[in-house]
Amino acid sequence: MAATATLDRWRLRKPSVIPGFGMALGFTLSYLAAIVLIPLAGLAWRSASLGWDEFWAIATERRTLNALQISFGASLIAATVNAIFGVVIAWVLTRYRFPGRRVLDAIVDLPFALPTAVAGIALTSLYAPNGWLGGLLAPLGIKVAFTPLGIVVALIFIGLPFVVRTVQPVMAEIDREIEEAAATLGASRWTTIGRVIMPTLAPAILTGFALAFARAVGEYGSVIFIAGNIPYVSEIAPLLIVIRLEEFDYAGATALAAIMLVISFAMLLLINLIQVWSRRRFGHAS
Amino acid sequence: MQADAAIVTSQAMRGLAANATTEGRASRLALTVVAIAFLVLFLVLPLIVVLIEALRQGFGAYVAALVEPDALAAIRLTLIVAAVAVPLNIVFGIAAAWAIAKFEFPGKAVLTTLIDLPFSVSPVIAGLVYVLLFGAGSVLGPWLESHGITILFAVPGIVLATIFVTFPFVARELIPLMQEQGTADEEAALSLGASGWQAFRYVTLPNIKWGLLYGVLLCNARAMGEFGAVSVVSGHIRGVTNTMPLHVEILYNEYNFVAAFAVASLLALLALLTLALKTLLELRFGRRLAATRH
Amino acid sequence: MDVRIVGVRKEFDRFPALHDVSLDIRSGELIALLGPSGSGKTTLLRLIAGLEFPTAGAVFFGEQDASAKSVRERNVGFVFQHYALFRHMTVFDNIAFGLRIRPRGRRPSRQAIRDRVLKLLELVQLSGLENRFPAQLSGGQRQRVALARALAIEPRILLLDEPFGALDAKVRKELRRWLREIHDKTGHTTVFVTHDQEEALELADRIVVMSQGRIEQVGTPEEVYDAPNSPFVFGFIGESNAIPVSVRNGHLQIAGRPIGIRAAGAPDGEATLFFRPHDVEVVGETGPAIAGVIIATRRHEGSRRVEAEVGAGRHRIEIDVPLDRRLDGGTLWLRPRRWKVFADDGRTAWSHGAMGTPFEAVAQAY
Numbered sequence: 001m002a003a004t005a006t007l008d009r010w011r012l013r014k015p016s017v018i019p020g021f022g023m024a025l026g027f028t029l030s031y032l033a034a035i036v037l038i039p040l041a042g043l044a045w046r047s048a049s050l051g052w053d054e055f056w057a058i059a060t061e062r063r064t065l066n067a068l069q070i071s072f073g074a075s076l077i078a079a080t081v082n083a084i085f086g087v088v089i090a091w092v093l094t095r096y097r098f099p100g101r102r103v104l105d106a107i108v109d110l111p112f113a114l115p116t117a118v119a120g121i122a123l124t125s126l127y128a129p130n131g132w133l134g135g136l137l138a139p140l141g142i143k144v145a146f147t148p149l150g151i152v153v154a155l156i157f158i159g160l161p162f163v164v165r166t167v168q169p170v171m172a173e174i175d176r177e178i179e180e181a182a183a184t185l186g187a188s189r190w191t192t193i194g195r196v197i198m199p200t201l202a203p204a205i206l207t208g209f210a211l212a213f214a215r216a217v218g219e220y221g222s223v224i225f226i227a228g229n230i231p232y233v234s235e236i237a238p239l240l241i242v243i244r245l246e247e248f249d250y251a252g253a254t255a256l257a258a259i260m261l262v263i264s265f266a267m268l269l270l271i272n273l274i275q276v277w278s279r280r281r282f283g284h285a286s
Numbered sequence: 287m288q289a290d291a292a293i294v295t296s297q298a299m300r301g302l303a304a305n306a307t308t309e310g311r312a313s314r315l316a317l318t319v320v321a322i323a324f325l326v327l328f329l330v331l332p333l334i335v336v337l338i339e340a341l342r343q344g345f346g347a348y349v350a351a352l353v354e355p356d357a358l359a360a361i362r363l364t365l366i367v368a369a370v371a372v373p374l375n376i377v378f379g380i381a382a383a384w385a386i387a388k389f390e391f392p393g394k395a396v397l398t399t400l401i402d403l404p405f406s407v408s409p410v411i412a413g414l415v416y417v418l419l420f421g422a423g424s425v426l427g428p429w430l431e432s433h434g435i436t437i438l439f440a441v442p443g444i445v446l447a448t449i450f451v452t453f454p455f456v457a458r459e460l461i462p463l464m465q466e467q468g469t470a471d472e473e474a475a476l477s478l479g480a481s482g483w484q485a486f487r488y489v490t491l492p493n494i495k496w497g498l499l500y501g502v503l504l505c506n507a508r509a510m511g512e513f514g515a516v517s518v519v520s521g522h523i524r525g526v527t528n529t530m531p532l533h534v535e536i537l538y539n540e541y542n543f544v545a546a547f548a549v550a551s552l553l554a555l556l557a558l559l560t561l562a563l564k565t566l567l568e569l570r571f572g573r574r575l576a577a578t579r580h
Numbered sequence: 581m582d583v584r585i586v587g588v589r590k591e592f593d594r595f596p597a598l599h600d601v602s603l604d605i606r607s608g609e610l611i612a613l614l615g616p617s618g619s620g621k622t623t624l625l626r627l628i629a630g631l632e633f634p635t636a637g638a639v640f641f642g643e644q645d646a647s648a649k650s651v652r653e654r655n656v657g658f659v660f661q662h663y664a665l666f667r668h669m670t671v672f673d674n675i676a677f678g679l680r681i682r683p684r685g686r687r688p689s690r691q692a693i694r695d696r697v698l699k700l701l702e703l704v705q706l707s708g709l710e711n712r713f714p715a716q717l718s719g720g721q722r723q724r725v726a727l728a729r730a731l732a733i734e735p736r737i738l739l740l741d742e743p744f745g746a747l748d749a750k751v752r753k754e755l756r757r758w759l760r761e762i763h764d765k766t767g768h769t770t771v772f773v774t775h776d777q778e779e780a781l782e783l784a785d786r787i788v789v790m791s792q793g794r795i796e797q798v799g800t801p802e803e804v805y806d807a808p809n810s811p812f813v814f815g816f817i818g819e820s821n822a823i824p825v826s827v828r829n830g831h832l833q834i835a836g837r838p839i840g841i842r843a844a845g846a847p848d849g850e851a852t853l854f855f856r857p858h859d860v861e862v863v864g865e866t867g868p869a870i871a872g873v874i875i876a877t878r879r880h881e882g883s884r885r886v887e888a889e890v891g892a893g894r895h896r897i898e899i900d901v902p903l904d905r906r907l908d909g910g911t912l913w914l915r916p917r918r919w920k921v922f923a924d925d926g927r928t929a930w931s932h933g934a935m936g937t938p939f940e941a942v943a944q945a946y
Contacts, residue, residue, distance in 0.1 A: 014390040018472050019482035024385040031378045032400055035450050039415035040403075046418050085324045092321035096314060104322065106565045110329050112504070113557040113564070115511025116409075117531040118550040121538050122332035125339055125547075132335070133327075157328050179307045180631055181664040183651045185678035185733055189309050195681065199668040218408025221513035221531065225538065238410040242518060245414065250423055257411045264406045268399075281668070281713065 040261075047258040050251055058255040063231055063240065068259070071237040074148060075216035078155030079163075083209045086163025087201070093164070094171045108164050111157055116221025123154050124226040146228030151236065154222045159212030166208035170201055203278030207271055214267040218260065336554045340547035351548035359525045360533035360549070363441065367529060368509045371448045375505050376498070379456030383494075384486075387464035388472065401457050404450055412450045413518025416443060439521030444529065447515040452508045459501035460494060467493055496571040500564065507560040511553055581642055581736040581769050582607040583628060588637030590623055597623045599793045600637070605737075605771060610763045612780035613773045615790035616816070621773045622741055624790070628771065629739050630654045641736060657730030657768075661742040663722045665714040671725050672697055672710035678733035700728040703762065720751040727759075731766070740772035744779070756783055777817050781805065789813050807931070811922050814854045821897040823870075823890055825853045825921065832921065834891045840868035840915050843930040851923040855916035857885070860899045862914055869913040872897065877907070888912055 047055065058064060093105050111119065127134040127144035134145055144150045174197060182192040220238040228234040237260055244253040308314065341348055351357060382401060386394055404412065420437045421427055430437060437443045471493065475485040491498075513531040520527045528536065530549055537546035583605040590598040598620045605611055613621035626632045628639055630651030639646045646654055666674050675697045679688055688696070701707045704724040714722055723743060730738060743759070744752040760783055763770050774780055780787045781801045789796045789804060789812075797804055797813045808814040815822065825832045825839070827848055832841040841853070863869050872888030875896070879885070883900045886907070890897055899914060901907065920931040 016389050016469070017476055018388050018469060018485075020384060020486075021389050021391075024381040025389075025391070028378065028382040028385055028397070031381075031453070035446070035453060036400065036403055039419050039450070042419045042424070043411075043415045085320075088317055089321040089324060092318050095308070096318055098318060102565070104325055106561050107325060107329055109561055109564065110333065110557065113507045113511075113560040114333075115513060115531045115550075115553045115557070117513040117534050118336060118511070118553045118557075119332060121534065121546060121550060122335045122339075125335050125543075126331055132331070153328075157332065160328065175662070175664065176307050177660045177662060177664040178666065180651070181658065181660060181729075182666075182677070183307070184629060184631070184654075184656055184658040185681070185729065186652050186655070187677075187681050188652065189313075191681050193309075195677075196666055199666075202668075214406055218406075218411070220408065220410050220517075225535075238408050238514065241410050241414060245417060245518060250418065250421075253414060254418065257414050260408060260411060264408070268402075268406045281715075 043254065043257060043261070046250070047254045050255060054251065055255050055258075058252050059259055063235075064237075064252075064256055066232045067235050067237040067240040067256070070148060070151065070233075070235065071217050074151040074155055074236070075213050075219075078152050078159055078216050079209050079213035081152075081156050082159045082163045082212045083205055086160055086208060086212075087167055087205060089160075090164045090167040090171055094168055108161050111159075111161050116158075116219070117225075119157055119222040120154065120225035123150070123157060123222065127153060127226060145226050146234070148227075148234050150226035150228065151223055151234060154226050155216040155219060158219050158222055159216050162211040162215060163205070163208035166211060167201060167204045170204040174200060203274055206274050210267055210271045210274070214264060214271075217267075218264065333554060333558075336547055336550050339543060340551040342547075343544050347544055348548050348551075351545035352552070354545070356525045356528070357533060357545070357549055360528045360530045361552070363444070363528065364510050364530045366441070367445050367448050368506055370445050371452055371509045372502060372506050374449060375453045375456050376502060378453055379460050379501060380498075382457045383460035383464045384490075386461050387467070388469050398461065401454050401461075404452075404454055409451055409512065409514030410518055412515040413447050416446055416450075416519050438519055439523070439527060441527065443519040444516050444527065447519045448509050448512050451512050451515050452505050455505035455508060456498070456501035459497045459504070463494055463497040464490075496567060500567045500571075503560055503563055503567070507557065510556060583737060583769065583771075584640040585624070585628070586638050586640065588624070588627060588634045588639065590620070590627060590632065591635045597793055598627075598634075601793075601795055602637075603788060603795065603798065605769060607769050608767050609785040610760070610770045610772075610783060611786045611788060612784035613771065613788050613790060614775070614777055614780040614816075615796075616775055618792065619790040620793040621775075621788075621790050625739050625741055625771060625773050628737070629656045629658050631658075655733060655736050657733060657735030657738045659723070659726045659730050659738070659740040659743050661745050663714070663726045663746075665722055665726060665729075667714050670711050670713055671701070671706070671717070674714070674725055675700055675710075675729045675732050677729065696732060697728075700732055703731070703765070704728045705758075718751075719747045720755060723747065723755065724758075727762070731768075735768065738768045738770040740770070742773050742775070745774075752779075759783065781817070789816065791816070806918075808854075808920070809929070811852060811854065814920060814922075819857050819898070820854055821857065821899070823853045823895050823897065824893065825851055827851055827921075827923070834870065837871075838868040839870045841919065841921075841932075843921055846921070846923070846928070846930055849923060849925065851921050853916075853919060853921050855919040857898050858883075858900045859918040860914050860916050862899075862901055862905055862912060865913055869915045872899075872912040872914060874907065874910050874912055886912065 050058075089108070093101060093108070124145055125131050127137075127150055129135065129138050129143070129145065131145070134143075137144060142149075144153055178196060178200075179192050182196045187195065218238060220236075220242075223236055224239055227236060227239070229239055237256060241253045241256050241260075244250075244256070309317070340351075352361075382397070385391075386397065417438060418424055419426060420430060420443065437446065471489045472485045475489045476482075480488070510529075511531060512529075513535070516529055517532060517535070520529070520532055522528060522532060522536065524533075524536065530553055534546050534550045534553070537543075537549065585601060585603040585605075588598055588601045589596065601620070601624060603624075613624060615621045623632060627634055628646075630646070630649065630653075633647070641654070666677065669677070676693050679693045679696065682688075697710065698707070701710060704727055706721060706724055706728070709717070709721070714725070717725065723746075727740075727743075740759075744755050747755065756779060759772075772783075781804075784801060786798060786800055787804050788798050791812050797809050799807070804813065805817055808817060811822070814820050823834065825834055826836075827833075827843060827846045827850075829848070830842055830844050830846055831838050832843060832851075832853065833839065870890055872886075872890045874886060874888050876887045877884055880900060883902055884905075885898055886901050887896060887898050889895065899912075901912075918932060920929060922929045
């Protein structure tokens with residue numbers, strides 16, 4: 001069989017007495033190929049078959065550009081908010097003891113566990129003009145639901161756990177002695193936090209930010225209910241892909257998807273680079 | 287005199303003692319309030335809204351919305367999809383972790399990156415790739431049609447899209463766990479005469495059972511709740527190709543809010559159950575494996 | 581800067597880590613806090629630094645009550661066991677930290693800071709490494725950076741918490757010597773904590789022997805070694821043997837037999853005899869002496885180390901016997917040249933050979 005022939009050439013670096021390598025790796029690769037690689041290759045092939053000119057034309061269409069702008073802009077804002085408040089939340093959960101802390105800690109993972117559609121309708125209900133929060137903000141002239149602001153709110157919900165869960169373990173590992181050392185050298189509490197603790201956390205915060213951002217860019221379910229989805233104004237890129245599919249504009253959908261994928265992979269690369277750089281700079285974390 | 291000095295000392299100390307490695311009381315309070323307020327505002331309120339809106343017209347309407355035929359069909363479909371996707375992903379997860387953790391071979395980093403791929407892809411794109419693969423204008427499309435096989439806009443497509451989005455969960459829990467456990471236990475079993483399967487069943491499996499459970503929990507939660515990818519491949523045929531999240535969407539777009547929230551509340555309860563079990567498992571075998579990369 | 585610790589007590593959640601500790605530290609001296617784990621030595625050090633506060637009692641820096649000041653304000657140089665270097669800063673930035681964060685008024689100019697840092701690097705023999713990160717240094721180098729960082733702020737007192745504990749034996753020996761040199765050069769009052777009595781004996785001007793939250797004895801290395809004032813100190817410092825004995829009419833006996841040691845004026849009762857392996861004379865079977873049954877012998881540096889059992893209780897002792905001494909049969913007759921007896925009532929002790937003529941017993945409470 002072709003698969004085993006390939007595997008024979010793929011020699012193990014170290015011989016092993018444990019059986020099952022061929023089978024395990026073979027199954028893994030087949031599964032990956034069938035589920036991920038072939039479909040993605042199909043996407044790549046499809047977008048390649050568009051030809052560069054047509055691809056470029058679709059990519060620079062006003063509607064496409066606007067959708068990308070809205071997706072990336074809102075994601076950036078949401079990720080920044082999450083970075084700030086996520087660090088505060090991680091700090092409070094890691095360092096302070098108060099009743100209900102464990103429950104709050106568990107709640108942080110809610111966006112991971114809650115289906116996006118449920119989050120979407122819940123947030124819309126909250127921020128609609130007659131909703132609990134929307135009703136409070138309306139007299140102040142602030143509209144959240146069905147505006148780009150609503151998109152940001154949904155993306156904040158989605159991205160929060162990424163920052164908190166990335167920063168928490170690093171924070172927990174900070175040796176109290178470092179803070180004591182800074183104190184003996186005359187640093188005030190805020191100086192210690194600013195000059196000693198934050199720089200140590202910087203790589204984790206960056207990683208959390210990047211993860212939240214990457215997730216936000218591709219988010220669909222929690223956004224489309226609250227967004228308003230008005231083309232050129234509050235239409236996110238994933239929605240535009242779906243709309244084009246429904247119009248059977250496969251070319252348009254493919255081109256946009258390809259652009260988003262390229263940017264996603266760039267983000268993934270960036271995240272990995274941050275981690276490699278920080279490991280080299282600071283020695284390994286523990 | 288000594289005693290007085292001692293009293294003054296102790297009292298002054300309680301205030302100053304805070305300074306070396308903690309913030310002042312006021313700062314601590316402020317930060318805690320901010321953190322709690324943010325969490326309540328963004329996370330807890332939406333959860334509460336779901337439950338309140340679902341029961342807005344009373345318990346009767348709530349139950350009626352759930353036993354309505356299309357709703358039941360959606361529930362059934364969601365369960366079926368999960369029942370197919372999760373076990374397949376378990377097998378994949380174990381196979382991948384076995385290969386990566388117990389052997390040395392080139393290209394491991396590429397493999398783990400590939401496994402992480404679905405996390406960096408928008409769910410809509412996950413659905414799109416299958417439409418492009420099996421749809422009308424594709425290479426396979428006509429072939430499938432001529433053989434009477436429907437994948438898109440039917441259950442198989444939904445299962446595939448769900449698998450795409452959820453297969454990393456089990457693998458990502460098992461890989462670091464099995465890497466940490468190393469090969470010594472299995473080698474010991476083999477030296478005592480066990481076959482590969484026996485070693486796996488009696489040695490590996492018990493060692494990884496909590497990590498496996500944890501991964502399954504996350505995988506299942508995502509499988510039942512997936513929206514974007516499934517929405518693209520489903521065709522939205524009521525009663526046939528709607529999972530619960532899709533059904534929620536349809537109901538909501540028809541302004542049938544109570545029913546929408548009723549179905550949503552089931553999903554929310556599932557989420558809470560997942561969180562509770564997740565916390566339990568974390569307490570059991572440690573936060574270190576849970577806290578990293580999601 | 582001299583430091584006075586007065587009647588300090590420290591409790592952690594009711595658990596008493598220090599009981600009524602008082603100590604005078606003289607300006608410019610190098611003093612060691614020595615004891616096993618749990619003795620309270622690190623707690624005492626941290627109290628001086630201001631990283632902990634006493635439950636009762638006070639710490640005085642010179643004439644000022646330091647207890648009113650936070651650790652920030654005390655201007656102490658603290659060196660931690662695991663260095664606590666700031667991993668994201670270079671060696672230079674680490675050392676300069678204490679100077680750079682000073683408020684405008686007290687901060688030296690950039691050039692002054694630079695000069696000070698480079699001079700300190702020279703002092704700790706790490707010139708040229710200012711741009712390295714802690715992760716790129718060895719353990720010994722990191723500890724020296726930690727010391728330079730503490731010295732940069734010109735502390736009134738230097739405190740070191742088991743500074744060499746995390747290093748391997750060879751590096752430890754080098755750094756010990758080097759610390760002494762630095763101390764002699766800079767003249768700072770220095771307090772260091774250690775559980776290694778060899779280290780304390782080698783380095784310190786004075787040693788504070790601690791056990792279970794109390795100070796057992798304060799003295800120079802000679803005093804502590806030659807005139808330990810309690811069973812704990814005798815047993816903790818250097819090698820020692822301890823044998824239960826009875827006192828009858830001012831003579832010591834083991835199992836009813838006199839052993840040739842007189843403690844004039846000692847009351848009758850039970851006691852423990854302490855002596856060191858090398859302070860023993862092997863005598864013939866003439867006259868009263870300690871009888872030991874030889875269990876094993878081995879070479880120990882320049883003499884022979886003999887393990888023997890004494891008395892009905894078969895207490896193990898070890899003694900050093902000159903190589904040329906013949907050991908016939910399985911029995912040895914011993915007489916300690918220098919010894920100390922602590923009565924079991926915990927209140928009285930007799931010693932011999934500390935200084936002065938033979939058979940002069942010194943009674944003291946311990």
